[in-house]
Amino acid sequence: MAYFIVTSLLKIVGILFLVILPMVSYSVYAERRVSAFIQDRRGPNRVGPAGLFQPIADIFKLLLKEDFTPRTVNTFYYWLAPCLAMMPAIITIAVVPFGSTLFGVPMVIADINVGILYVFAIASLGVYGIVLAGWASNSKYPFLGGVRSSSQMISYELSLGLAVIPIFLLVGSLRLTSVVRYQIEHGWFIAPFIGDWMNPWKWLLAIPMLISFVVFAIAIFAETNRLPFDLPEAEQELAGGYNTEYSSMKFALFFLGEYAAMITGSAIIVTLFFGGWHLPLPSWHGGFHWVFVDGNAPGWRGVIGGLFNIATFFTKVAVLIFMFMWVRWTLPRFRYDQLMRLGWLFFFEIALVNIFIAAGILAFIRP
């Protein structure tokens, strides 16, 4: 029991302070660099080599700014909102398996049997931070941002939940580690036919999975308030939306919360569709074949394997984060009615039909 608590604490502290928080601040840096490159600019390149210390400078700047509370705000909720905005993104990470095992310890903070439901449940709490910020600011643009956010979240949670049902129809368990195990055995859901090219059933399965992936990824964009769905903060029309009245570290919490949500979203996409921490390596040990390393191997090979799996996972996450940024700096923002129409009349239906397709394939064609 004590061993369990210690390892859990180590995992929490390690993943939170060594990985997620630095990743959050560096994804802000990456965002600025990527956007600059896409727009033929240089981006932050002053602080440290290639501007790599920019996040640290940013943190100091945000900490040292005047923490200003406007007079007309509802103070308690005004202070509560940034905390609520940051929290869900971070606690969602708890159920995501970010590696196989290391020294025999499974690399997931809480492997609960309702994993994906937990993710959705906590993610759906993320809206409170934004709505509260908008309401407590007592100002019209934040208020509009808050109202938009609440309806946007409700609309896209439906597609989000429905989109992943085909996966769990296949896996038969809501546990996220089971999803990864299943993918290791049967191929990644994004392309189940890889390595099993001749199997028509896998090719057939790829159709609902691809639809699932597209709908889920787009819904994650909407859930994390990223462009093209960043209606709640729309700088051009709402002057920053719900965070207009915030400054200093409270503003930073919103900002970091958004990036943390993006990281969490990427992590879940990786877990559900990209095989989690799984990456087979080519090997010529007596002819070409795929080897797969994980933390279960004996001795130092196990340690290397465990670390390699963790690295694999976060590399995949990083690639997806780049995707998020790439999309953000390419697509324009939707209009609000278009957003609602898209959510309710398009993705919702697609996800529903997709469930039928997947269920049909499973029920009638499964070998």
Add this chain to the structure above:
Amino acid sequence: MAITVPRPNLNWRERMYLPAIVAGLAITIKHFKNMLFGRTRVTMQYPEEKWDASLPDYYRGAPALVRDEDGRVRCVACQLCEFICPPRAIKIIPGEIPSTNRFAKVEKYPEEFDIDMIRCIFCGMCEEVCPEQAIYLRKDYAITGFTRADMVHHKEKLLEIGGVMHGVVLKWNEKK
């Protein structure tokens, strides 16, 4: 008159939007790639490279007061610039030139002339309205300061930026 721009009729492929989105993504990644490998070079790296040399003649930088060839501050404190200034950045306190002064005929001069460069919007209205050709917008654009007080240009600072203006109308020097 309101003009209604007709919406283009899209065919089913266009209405999917996906090809357009993919095309857009391709364009941005191309830019990203070119920039990453240093093939694009568009922006000027400001503190190292400056465009001072290529500033056009009509560039409107910091406003400044000028002296004429006799060393007289050309401003006579008529306060028209203070009146016209859209952001109300100018503040003038007029004074009377003592009768012993060689320019006693001008009678009035600015005792204090402050331009708040935080407020100034470089519109050039002051230059245009000035009946004495005393205020000009110069090419200084990097105006910095550590405090708000630093950003207020006083008379001395304005005259320092402005310097001496040659070849303007000298209406107070007319011959008897």
Add this chain to the structure above:
Amino acid sequence: MITLGDYLIVSGILFAIGFAGVMLRRNLIIILMSLELMLNAANLSLVAFSRFRVLPTGLPDYNMQVFVFFIITVAAAEVAVGLAILVALFRARQTTDVKDISSLRF
């Protein structure tokens, strides 16, 4: 040691709070919330019973949990309809106070 009785009493108190809310408050939206409190008090005792009645297989009695699941579903539908009615009422009367909504037709 926590017994079934503790859960039942907590559930009872929650129900009483919800009941008092429905009786005391005049704001329709608060009344709806209090109704939710009462429903959930019922859910709590149901789940407690479910855990208490362990089947011979060593598992809790899931029948009650299914029942709770139904309650939650119906409650969600009820809230949606209730809020829609509230919005319609507000459009007509600009108030959510039950004292001001006393006539049978608008």
Add this chain to the structure above:
Amino acid sequence: MPAFLFWIFALLMLIFGAAVVVNRNPVASALSLVVSFLGLAALFMSLDAYFIGIIQVLVYAGAVMVLFLFIIMLLDLRAEERRQISWLTSAGAIAVALALLLQIFYVVGHFKSAQQPFPPLARSTTDDVRNIGLLLFGNYNLPFQIIGILVLVATIGVVLLSRREPR
């Protein structure tokens, strides 16, 4: 589950439940209700009903209460001004609630099983969700479909209700 955790979550739930009734500001009420539901979800978890607990958070905290907040903000409901409280009504309401409470205390006090601790559970080989799902799609298939129709009817009803009258 340790006893102190039960009491913490129970108190959290009750205090914020009471706050729902007491608060004058609808937004504060709604947020109190969210916290109360989170406490309730924790209690569900303490009873090994993980699925119900998570559903509680997902449906209530994540959807229903957001809907409440959305409506409160949409209608721009402000804190109620202090009105004259009808003492008779209040006294009546509180008396009935207290009577209800006393009754529950009495019944629970005389309920033999209520004094017994919860029996231990066998280590489950299948997920919570799977067990509930089997029941739901097996024994309760018909009620489940009826509920589905009910939700559909509710959806249509809401759409009709919230449609603006054509002028």
Add this chain to the structure above:
Amino acid sequence: MFNVQIDGVWHQFPKGTRVIEACEQAGSYVPRYCYHKKLSSPGNCRMCLIEMGLPKLGPDRKPELGTDGKPAINWMARPQISCAQDVAEGMGVRTNSPLVKECQQGVMEFLLINHPLDCPICDQAGECRLQEFSVDYGTSQSRFLENKVKKPKNVVLGPRVTLDDERCILCSRCIRFCQEIAKDDVLGFVDRGSYTVLTAHPGKRLENNYSLNTVDICPVGALTSTDFRFKMRVWFLKETKSICTSCATGCNTIIGTREDVIYRQTPRENDAVNSCWMCDYGRLNFDYLQSERRLLEPQILSGEKLVAADWQTAIAQAALELKQFSGSEIAIIASGRMTNEELWLTLQLAKTLNVPSIEIVPRTGPGDDILLSEDRNPNMNGARLLGVTSEPGAKLPAIADGVKSGRVTGLITLGENPMRLGISAEQLETLSTFVVMDILSNAATEYATVVLPSFAFAEKRGSMINGEGRLQRLNRAVRAPGAARDDWKILRDLTQACSGQNSSYSIEDVFRQMAEAVPRLTGLSLSKIGDLGVQVMEAHESPAPPVDLAAKNIEEAESQRPPGR
């Protein structure tokens, strides 16, 4: 009534109307420099040229009728000046015919020949007739190639007026004003032709008490006020209609302010009070608003010293101190410079505290027959009407004796210095309560137990009744410095703190209460007074000002400065 055709339309004017006035009333403004409606018409600027005609008479000496049934007009070949001509029956006037326009352009060109182009430094710029008419009626360029005539600049005509002869267009308004209104013939033209200049007669200076009116009527920037010269451009000034409070005449004024500083006061036309003029004494009496001695925050006596306090504390302290006395132990010295509203509230305070001895301090000075009144209190009639005093100053000796003998232990002075009554500093020191409400600190303020800084005339609203019995309105032109507070609010708070009752929330409320209690004010309100005032007492009702007891035994420890600097 005469029928006059102006620009083709027939109007009716009473006999004796000047043609220039008739044109203005008919809506055709005729430009003028020398003409001023309160002065005689010499007709020397030639700016008001018009085309004029008289009825065409038939052989029967009857006017011939035109095709429209109106008399036909026999137009004169040459233009006429409109300022020196009265209307006549059947007269025709054209104010914008080509001939008139050509004449106006010609006159403008002549006037501008020697006029310097120094608008940027000229104080008249912005309200200069020459600027305005040269835009409206002049040509846009000068054809003048020769050298301009040089004339004396910066001539000191008198203590308050500076002359720039180059700018003078020889309209002679100032000369006529001095002769006709000020009755002090000091100005005249010397030299001939282009070299004519305005100057004071040898051995004389323009130093009468009305000299600054010449600056007002000067259509160009020739005569400038030494006080206002080069201080502020007129287009920055915010103009507030108010009245002068330096004597009982209550001349109507316009206060010119910018950013809470008064720059000048100019007379406002009101034929019932001051025509178009005001005296220099009142006009320049606003400097004390920016005085060093201005009281800026309420003070209370703490131990030996006066310390700054906030308003609540100061009012509470004053009320606490006052409530420990019976009414007969308190005396209130009010002021004739207070507005009606303040006097009314002072009465309420006296009633609350049961104070019988309440008195106004008379204040007199030499007057003249033009505007300046001997009574230098602007609102003595208000005090009489409200019943604050029946015979101003009568109770003052009793109050002074009371203080000296120790019978009066609580003293409230409102804008007055008790030392003027002959009460010495030692006697003031023996008072156990001495509440002072004033604008400036003076010798007596040091002995106060509570000091309440109040507003000056340009900082508050209110009404006053002038020596002629006319109720006039003060308006707020600037904000008061520091924590100074409106007098009526101080008095209201003090009354409230003493009685514990709420009374009024705005100055309009105070006026309403006052109007309900005083029959002469029935039906009036601050807004109904209007800009020109309302007659509420007959002129003969105000007796001659009482003798100022204090004026002799104390030097002017007053805020007001004597005319002339």
